[in-house]
Amino acid sequence: MSAATNITDLLAAGRDDAPAIAAPDRPALTHAELRRLAADTVARLNRLGIGRNDPVAIVLPNGPEMATAFVAIACGATTAPLNPAYRADEFDFYLGDLAARALVVERGSQSPAIAVAQARGVPIVELVADPSGPAGAFVLEGAAMPGGGAHGPADSDDVALVLHTSGTTSRPKMVPLRHRNVCASARNIRVALGLTAADRCLNIMPLFHIHGLIAAVLSSLGAGGSVFCAPGFNALRFFAQLSEARPTWYTAVPTMHQAILARADRNREAIAAAPLRLIRSSSASLPPQVMRALEETFSVPVIESYGMTEAAHQMASNPLPPRPRKPGTVGVAAGPEVAIMAEAGAALLPPGETGEVVIRGDNVTSGYAANPDANAKAFTDGWFRTGDQGVIDADGYLTITGRLKELINRGGEKISPREVDEVLMDHPAVDQALTFSMPHDKLGEEVAAVVVLAAGQTATEAELRAFVSQRLADFKVPRRVLFLDEIPKGATGKLQRIGLAQRLGLTA
Incomplete structure (x- = not known):
């Protein structure tokens, strides 16, 4: 052929x-x-x-x-x-x-x-x-x-x-x-x-x-x-x-x-x-x-x-x-x-x-x-x-040990955390938002987010999830939204997505 x-x-x-x-x-x-x-x-x-x-x-x-x-x-x-x-x-x-x-x-x-x-x-x-x-x-x-x-x-x-x-x-x-x-x-x-x-x-x-x-x-x-x-x-x-x-x-x-x-x-x-x-x-x-x-x-x-x-x-x-x-x-x-x-x-x-x-x-x-x-x-x-x-073994078989990129892989659907961040930030009550992956027993990874509310503002997890669902496809909507006073940052001031699920106790 x-x-x-x-x-x-x-x-x-x-x-x-x-x-x-x-x-x-x-x-x-x-x-x-x-x-x-x-x-x-x-x-x-x-x-x-x-x-x-x-x-x-x-x-x-x-x-x-x-x-x-x-x-x-x-x-x-x-x-x-x-x-x-x-x-x-x-x-x-x-x-x-x-x-x-x-x-x-x-x-x-x-x-x-x-x-x-x-x-x-x-x-x-x-x-x-x-x-x-x-x-x-x-x-x-x-x-x-x-x-x-x-x-x-x-x-x-x-x-x-x-x-x-x-x-x-x-x-x-x-x-x-x-x-x-x-x-x-x-x-x-x-x-x-x-x-x-x-x-x-x-x-x-x-x-x-x-x-x-x-x-x-x-x-x-x-x-x-x-x-x-x-x-x-x-x-x-x-x-x-x-x-x-x-x-x-x-x-x-x-x-x-x-x-x-x-x-x-x-x-x-x-x-x-x-x-x-x-x-x-x-x-x-x-x-x-x-x-x-x-x-x-x-x-x-x-x-x-x-x-x-x-x-x-x-x-x-x-x-x-x-x-x-x-x-x-x-x-x-x-x-x-x-x-x-x-x-x-x-x-x-x-x-x-x-x-x-x-x-x-x-x-x-x-x-x-x-x-x-x-x-x-x-x-x-x-x-x-x-x-x-x-890593490739001596027989030429490849094992994937992790991802360098911060994409969320939800059952094969790849989701950009930044895209979800920007939608959450459009909500009038949200001051900061950071989306990250959390473990899921069937999908491998699920979408989660932490937010810092603007001074004097209130919002519920259900309200923010509904807000995102109006703008993004269902598979991109965070299944958990947590409220923090401050989002964890690294030594250089960069917001830390990697490892955030573990730090917050979100396990499969």
Whole structure:
């Protein structure tokens, strides 16, 4: 199989009559139909005045149309999937930062993104699906607009996908991923998992996130296989979807695996009737106990992988049998080169020494968009600094020992503490605010905050949580808000996020 460097070529892998996209209670979309849909979509975008490298924001619910919209639009423009749960303020930031040429929503959508786009003068393009037709089939409808990028299918150096990743600064960073980046990552996942045209992935991951887009959708299509697109994750419906889809594998974050395990005993028949080949876990650390329970329950290997947006997802992966899987590690380099660099300087460290995880390879972004300061910090001698701390053993297996960045990793959702700080500070009763991570037994980390009230002001924890929920998506809202007379500071006067949960006695 030749190494595709753009999504149009990647889609050539599947046999014409083989299923590509499936969904509950719908006939499957074949690979030939998907290729035709992609070509028709590129032509339609061109007629609307949208071309290569034009950013197109996509706000759609999880499901087959979100999968096909990502794939088809990326063949001729730049996709920018956004979380449908965002509030108006968040959509306003992302649409502005992207300089979106258009917003794609489903016909009849009530998303607040629509009003924001209209206020910004961003044209609305409606995705019209056929509920009785093949899963994922759609047409785009909208008014033509002037200008736009070059017409025709995108090539390997065009930007296929833009996602934001939040740091500890107030401004999330834009990660442009070129066609060659996402195709390399899809190929790396295909090789690591041994995917073939016989494989079908049950996708329960959100498709505004790099994990679902690349690991579930693009890797499957690049293998000539298929994806069964569930309408989001619902642990109560998982086993019915397992029975209907009859997948060979699924990929998820640890919290999803734990929810599935909690219902596995009463669904033994469904598990036995739809045997899997493997289970994949990524986006957050998988507790070894959960890995063991999954392998015992499903009688298949559980493959833990390590990914991030800047690497178009996969960097390392535990290998398939007969090579050993090491619980607690994220496996061996699986595509890009992976090394450990001294946290100060550029020296690469030998096995057994702890430092910053660095990567380089075809799947790695060439740099953040319009952010020279971030790029200067992120790249050293051609290596991308992940911000994660880790150690590689003598066998080449990587263990992540901590994060250098102060991101909160809530079950795989990365949250910028500074973003939450700034919303809390907008409350009239709040004088200072500091957001930080606290341990959580299922999510790994949860959002917490401490505040100092302004003189003479009062506020309750419930009031502040409600205030944040009006501005930010639910997963960013602090689950605990504590009131202090003074926020702890370090020797230089810098507010101390790291270790604050322990100092305040907040434990899992």
